[in-house]
Amino acid sequence: MVLLIVLALAFFLYSVNNLNDHMDKAELILLLDILSLGKLWMMVFLLFLMMLAYIIHQYDVILLNRVSKERLEIARLVALMVLLWWMVTMYFMLFALVCMVFLPSFNVFEDLASLYLNLLFLGVYYLILFWAFFQVSQHLLGLVGGFFLYMVVYIGGTHFVAKDQVGDLFMFLSLFFVDLLYYEGDGFDFYYSRIYYLGLILAVTIGVFALRKNADLIN
Amino acid sequence: MLTIQEVSVKNVRKTYKNHHVSIRELSFTKAITIIKGENGSGKSTLLKAMASLISYEGEIVRPDRVGFMQEEVSLPLDSSLRLFLSSLRSIGQKTKEEKIDYFIDLFSLKEKLDEKLGALSKGMRMKVNLIQCLMEEKDLYLLDEPFSGLDKESVRALVSYMHKQTDKKFIVTSHIFFDVSDLDCEVLYL
Numbered sequence: 001m002v003l004l005i006v007l008a009l010a011f012f013l014y015s016v017n018n019l020n021d022h023m024d025k026a027e028l029i030l031l032l033d034i035l036s037l038g039k040l041w042m043m044v045f046l047l048f049l050m051m052l053a054y055i056i057h058q059y060d061v062i063l064l065n066r067v068s069k070e071r072l073e074i075a076r077l078v079a080l081m082v083l084l085w086w087m088v089t090m091y092f093m094l095f096a097l098v099c100m101v102f103l104p105s106f107n108v109f110e111d112l113a114s115l116y117l118n119l120l121f122l123g124v125y126y127l128i129l130f131w132a133f134f135q136v137s138q139h140l141l142g143l144v145g146g147f148f149l150y151m152v153v154y155i156g157g158t159h160f161v162a163k164d165q166v167g168d169l170f171m172f173l174s175l176f177f178v179d180l181l182y183y184e185g186d187g188f189d190f191y192y193s194r195i196y197y198l199g200l201i202l203a204v205t206i207g208v209f210a211l212r213k214n215a216d217l218i219n
Numbered sequence: 220m221l222t223i224q225e226v227s228v229k230n231v232r233k234t235y236k237n238h239h240v241s242i243r244e245l246s247f248t249k250a251i252t253i254i255k256g257e258n259g260s261g262k263s264t265l266l267k268a269m270a271s272l273i274s275y276e277g278e279i280v281r282p283d284r285v286g287f288m289q290e291e292v293s294l295p296l297d298s299s300l301r302l303f304l305s306s307l308r309s310i311g312q313k314t315k316e317e318k319i320d321y322f323i324d325l326f327s328l329k330e331k332l333d334e335k336l337g338a339l340s341k342g343m344r345m346k347v348n349l350i351q352c353l354m355e356e357k358d359l360y361l362l363d364e365p366f367s368g369l370d371k372e373s374v375r376a377l378v379s380y381m382h383k384q385t386d387k388k389f390i391v392t393s394h395i396f397f398d399v400s401d402l403d404c405e406v407l408y409l
Contacts (some may be wrong), residue, residue: 040345056295057295059285061272061289061292061312062294062351064272064287065286065287065311065352065355065357066307066310066352066355169228214274215274216270216272216273216274217272217273218267218273218289
């Protein structure tokens with residue numbers, strides 16, 4: 001939490017410094033900075049959360065004596081989602097407070113709320129994706145690999161581009177590695193529709209459960 | 220009630236990356252069975268297969284309610300013994316408070332109830348591991364190396380507890396030698 005506050009304040013100062021040069025788009029630039037830091041923070045948090053849940057702390061045998069493996073897995077995913085929600089909420093509350101105190105003339109709260117919901121969606125999507133990568137690979141590298149693939153999209157993604165001007169590689173990567181960007185004409189959005197990504201989450205979840213149905217639960 | 224003939228293993232084979240374990244035929248005729256064998260002979264694999272924790276080829280007949288105790292298990296080291304056992308009580312089957320008290324007495328852990336699991340010795344953690352398994356109501360208990368790290372008194376307490384359970388069956392693996400001549404049990408070698 002202390003790290004989060006230090007990071008947020010450093011980013012805020014950087015952002016405010018940036019605003020002086022582009023006062024016409026000041027609110028938007030501030031939102032973009034909040035989003036960029038939020039995505040990075042959330043993904044790193046998610047990676048460590050997954051490592052804690054699946055690699056460092058394993059009480060599976062003890063729990064499997066008591067509940068079915070499906071129930072255990074779902075309970076674990078729900079717990080991770082709650083932790084993710086808590087972290088993203090703290091992050092946005094911090095920025096809402098910072099904006100309220102330091103930038104009272106800015107009217108960014110409606111956009112902040114929309115960003116908050118979109119970031120939660122992104123977080124849940126990558127939580128399921130990282131989980132699937134780990135379940136298929138059964139290795140830490142599966143998780144880290146998923147994280148680095150997202151970083152490729154994160155670095156390669158460009159704001160202020162219309163959707164029909166996006167390059168083929170980014171279009172292809174966005175099929176699985178979605179990112180939240182500011183598109184010209186569409187505002188803050190994902191490249192494909194939320195229904196598509198929801199469908200993908202569902203298909204991946206069912207696929208992983210089917211794949212792991214007869215797999216070894218312990219070594 | 221479970222009858223002794225209902226637990227058996229036939230032509231079980233488990234293939235790992237570099238080797239495989241095969242067990243032709245075993246039937247567990249007594250309430251307590253001790254499986255002995257060298258390291259790598261397949262004792263743990265057999266128990267994991269019987270607990271349905273790993274995939275295998277072959278036939279295993281066993282009751283539905285099976286408890287499995289793994290030799291090495293990661294416990295939440297920051298949690299106190301009391302908190303750990305209470306949190307397990309609320310998951311799945313509801314285990315009575317008296318049962319936990321009974322096991323705490325049996326393994327002489329009363330004074331350690333408020334200590335963190337990380338502060339307990341290896342032998343005490345083994346006792347905790349045993350308790351978490353035995354406190355659940357099951358028909359068949361599969362205990363992987365439960366005697367390793369236990370002192371003589373605790374071994375005696377465990378054996379005496381197993382003998383008292385007339386409606387339950389225990390299959391126990393052990394690679395260490397100990398005298399079983401005064402126990403009413405069968406010994407199988409893998």
